[in-house]
Amino acid sequence: MSAQQNLDALVWAAAVNTTVDAKEAAEIQDHARSLVESGDASVPEQLRSRLDELVDCATRVADGDAKASKVLRALLRTLMVGDEEDSEEQPASASVEEDADEDLMALFLSAASEALLEIETAVLALESPEDDEIVDEATAALKRDIHTLKGECGVLSLHTAQAVWHEAETLIDVALTAGRNIPVDPLMAALDWHREHLALLSEDGSSRPPAHEHVLEKLSAAQAEDHPAPAPASQQKPASVEEAAPTPSESKELPPEEAPEENGTLVTFSDDLLGDETVPEFVTEARQHLEDSEAALFELEEDAKSSDGIDRIFRAFHTIKGVAGFLGIKPITDLAHVIETLLDRFRSSDLDFTSAHADIVLESKDMMERLFEALLGGEGPPAHGLERLIQHAAKVAEDPAAAGAIGARAVRNVLASAGIKDEKDIHRASLDPAKTTSQLGAILVSKGAMTEDQLAVALARQEALREQGQQMRLGEVLVLLGVVSQGQLEIALEIQGNRTPLGKLLEAEVKPPSPESLATKAESKKKAKFDSTIRVSTQRLDSLVDMVGELVIAQQMVVQGTESENVAADDQLVRNLALLGKITRDLQEASMSLRMVTFQSTFQKMHRLVRDVASKAGKSIRLEIQGADTEVDRNVVDKISDPLVHLVRNAIDHGVEPPDERQRVGKDPQGTVILAARHQGGAIVISLKDNGRGLDRNKIAAKAKEKGLIPMDKDVSEMSDSAIFKMIFEPGFSTAAAVTDISGRGVGMDVVKRNIEAMRGKVEIFSTYGQGAEFQIQLPLTLAIIDAMIVRCGTQRYVIPTLSIVQSFRPTAAQTHAIQGDSPVVDVRGQLVPMHRLDHILDGYGDQDGERGSTTLILVEGMGRRVCLAVDEIIGQQQVVIKKLGPCTPPARVISGGAILGDGRVALIVDIEGVLAETESVALC
Template identity: 40%
Template sequence: MDISRFHAAFFEESREGLQAMEAGLLRLESAEPDLDTINVVFRAAHSIKGGAATFGFRAVTDLTHLLETLLDEARAGTRQLDAPAVDALLEAVDVLGSLLQVAEHGGDIDGAALSHVQASLQALLDGTPAAVAGAGGNTAADAAPESWRIAFAPEPSLFMSGNDPLRIFRDLAEHGALDANVDDARLPPFSELDPFEAHLAWDLMLPGSVPRAAIEDAFAWVEDQCALQVEAVGAPAATPTPVSASADEAMPAAAAAADSARQSEQDSSIRVAVSKVDSLINLVGELVITQAMLTQRAEDLDPVAHESLLSGLAQLERNTRDLQEAVMSVRMLPVEFAFSRFPRMVRDLAARLDKKVRLRTSGEATELDKGVIEKIVDPLVHLVRNAIDHGLEPPAERRAAGKDETGTVTLNATHQGGHIVIEVGDDGRGMDRDRILAKAAERGLQVPDNPTDAQVWDLVFQPGFSTADALTDVSGRGVGMDVVKSNILALGGAVEVRSTRGAGSTVVVRLPLTLAILDGMSVAVGEEVFIVPLNMVIESLQPEAGQIRTIAGDTRVLRMRDDYVPLVNLREQFRLPSAGTTSGNPIAVVVEADGRRMALEVDDLLGQQQVVVKNLETNYRRIPGVSGATILGDGRVALIVDAGSLGSTLTLPAAA
């Protein structure tokens, strides 16, 4: 059997296991030893080890074996996972991740890093383990018994999953002479035997010099496909420990209960390729377009003569909207997927900068489109790093200011309307308004007279802007905040800063819930229809002739109250044919892109609508000033205006 087809599932599950291990180890470091958490970390390591052994990834298997041995001692209560042990385990998790990366994509193993972490783990194992109070059982109960009695009754469907009881018995026999007796209580008449089902149960005896964990490991492959009981025989105060349902219970009932539990777990989630979800979303988008076409074609029908048809179309519209929302929710993931990487990053960065930092997160269950989550991680990393490096003071400075020497960085996510708002805050020194203005003057940046705080804070997003006195490998090179803003704007989002001197700063990121659907304003330019993203629109107006001026020869500007903004004629921008004589004045749609405002000159406003975004670059080619396209109800293609790229060719004044 070609098992390489299972590689993708193994690597995906291993990545989840690595995240669980890292999160568990960080919890162990920040709290009292918790047996449940230790078990979570152990099971993750054990699962990775088993899969790696199956696929022949020897380096992964060897490293996880050391991890597993150390964690097993912690599970048994004979080793304390102190700070040095957690440091070594976290380093091992990092190296394990790189080994899995090499196994998945190829490349060379970093032998020096692997040898270093193996030596660190082995040094811990060779040292004298310390007992952990409250982390394990009592000494008498942990003493080696004379033997182990194992009652093993597999579910009938065991063979269907590719598992083999004889393989388990061979593993157990490596630990000593295994005595096996067959329990044939479930054996049906010969004529009813199914060669693909496991009908027998077993009663096994194994010498007591074997750790209980080794026995449990042998059955780890089938722990949810059997009724299993491991009992110490001849040990002081020995009590049976059911790993699954008791083998003494009626086997059909036990098997049914185990099957029900597993079925419930399987029903709770399903692993589906992202490409399949995207294909489904695309098909639903086409359905939405078709439904809009039918609705538009039916507008001229007699409502009395075609009452039933129009009623059916109205029902179709409601069902299509519900289907669209349901399918879009499939791509929604909790923002915890982005937040989960920060505890480790904060821990390591605080140690490098010799600062004390606590991380507080909230709103992790808030859901966001998978594509948005993947693209927002890097900007959030920049913001958290800046909060720790620039925002938080060293412990001595915080104590002198009457603060807790441990600074706090907060990550908070909430839903607001059709957007998600992520706030990255700190309780540090806050921004220095005078220092920022001085740096802006030094670099020759244009700053309005008597700028507001918001305008001053916005200067930190200028390319290359930095107030750091010294360059470090963490920050201070003026690279990062401008990238943060451009990446967020590229997602159709917005970013702003709030800061109070001495109390800290908060960066507020507002993002659309999904990139597949867009709230837009449809505008007409001659015979063509364009979509302007609604989150960019500030206002629309019909300017008087005196409000439009021409400067520098050919640059037209629109006077808005006490400010001037460039006026871009979309007809000229996209080289559309002249419409001849038009009645009335054109309409200006004022938009803000990349922190700057401009006005788009159009012929008419058609209304607001949700549109399904199509990637124009993938289906055609890249067009300057266009971010995508959609299909209207009448079948026409409407281009989605990219005001940001339009503005990049103009000299735009800063937004007021």
């Protein structure tokens, strides 16, 4: 088949296929590959680049990847632009395109998150120097995943992300060509940036990407290191406009303020300020304030008189100004002050906050982002640009109506895009049909659909095609390059179709929007919010779980209420109660499953932590992850992250030895840290194990005596390892010889213990000196419902978590011994365990009088200790819903909450760790 026939076949597939199955994808793959291999000069180079992406995507669909079907459909649509001659004169309805874009964005967000995780895994695998096979597989996967992600970004016109991954691809190719290792740090920077970009898109599909210049600089610099003659960073081009980049002679056509400044001075900061450790914290906090102000700003555009929106933006800039002034950062202080003054005018008057004022605030936000980059060691903005913005904002603060006047920037933008150099050309241009194409570009720029740079590139490309004898409309070039979407083009064409004079267009650019346009804009913003999944607030999920818990209680009350009456003969009622019980259990399991997530994302973050901390400590450490797919309550995952970070940092800094020390004792210079998760009974066990030096029992004991944690005359040889090791959880305890920026202050392990105990969990330590250490964290599957044993003491009932119970039994007289006065002990399988009545420990919590039955002992364990709790009766075992105690209940470490039993009674939940601490039991030997 000829090139034209193959192209016609692809266009036909785009026109008739709403979905693409595997068979159709295989046919599309053949046509696209034939078109690429034909080398036909009539096929534009940029179109051939899209065909490469089409082949890759069709291959994925043909191999059974259902998610890629919509991406393939979108790629096919881009091929129709050049074939539909009358598409600009007869635009189709944009609503269908918008709906398709929404679906495609939702699919992209889901696929991109997975792709970033796969890319990160491949990047980290590159640091496996002893296994060439792993490195080769990781390199192939990395190239494939980045290429696919770059193509999908291009489909959705995410050109900044496309440019970043294009640079990453170039870096990989340069490194492989030079026969050198692929640099990891620049790729990690790209991953971090794109994750931030995806987070913004998930909230608002029209969000602008975060600052990316520093990422491109890192990628370009890495290319320079690995290549003898790399292209300057300024010449690197995103894939979507790679073939359309203007030549040096064309670059002079850029709008004046976008052209490079000659002898321009950049804003810089002193070395003392750049080295101030509080500056990064300030930047992080200030960026959060700016994000909040931007959200308020968009809400303010919908309601110009919203005093709450103005106040939120004002507070953000006021806070930034105060902290920047304290740190002596004058450029940020001055800019924040003038914006604060401007906003104060609207707080103290009835003036309307227009889109022109919003533009000033947004421009100030962008300027601050560039100043933040300079504070963090990056390149600052031009000083003249900052000064001009401050002066303009100050002028508008004096006269808010001045923001509605036509500014020099608006005039230059529109005139430059229309090819007009003098104001006298305005009338002639408005009468010249040849200028309408450039007017289309001016419309798209004024509406924010593209930048002046992108317009200049497209005009240069159009001129180059015209010199080759190919006539293409500007709209066709823009869509072909992926600069704007078909929907954006159709809207601009409708505006252009009204033949608005150029002067009116300038007025429209700065004219405050009407209420109708604001409503339309608000509605479009709502439509632009995409999500890969349906997001439900944790508060709603918690409410659902609570209500299901109430249902469980009510169902148990109904069942127990019928047991007290003679209803066994009513078969229909018995069947209905059984059905109610089954439905209730199913509903309970379903509601709990909504909050169940895996450890995958939490464990994946540890790869980066191990890499960064090990690099700083000068050690070589490999992290192995096991059981990342283990599911647990989302609340548990959120709360376990900080303890894990502390444990991992300690394992690297204190546990694993430096390479030279490991070699001296006959160990592999590269240490290993194993992070694992597994289900064990009704709990989750997370273990962190290293093959380092282990815990020094004698050193810990000596330090504990020094701090008064162990009596000086105590013989530590009689204490168990567990009792000694638990000393490291005491506040301020540290055996480190020196404090580093990683660890050594004695606060991390205390945080670990408190956080884990707050989740009703426990942590145990196993270690052999010289061979390594293992920390085991045992947590409940959920923080809302627990498996428990119900016991009675007198008339009061208590709930004991089964997680802490070892066994229950009735002692014989021969097993019980009186030692040290009234403190009895019980012989349990040859070990003497202290025995205490539960109601004595819980004195003051409920009525302790009532019928006393034969004593039953419940052996509980925690913190390396065991104790037997004496109760009058074991009622049974059941799942109970945890209820928080009210504010009137006095705090006590022996009680962790309450529960409503099936008969309607309220029972207190016993905190075993608190009970063990209260009894001051002797540690189990």
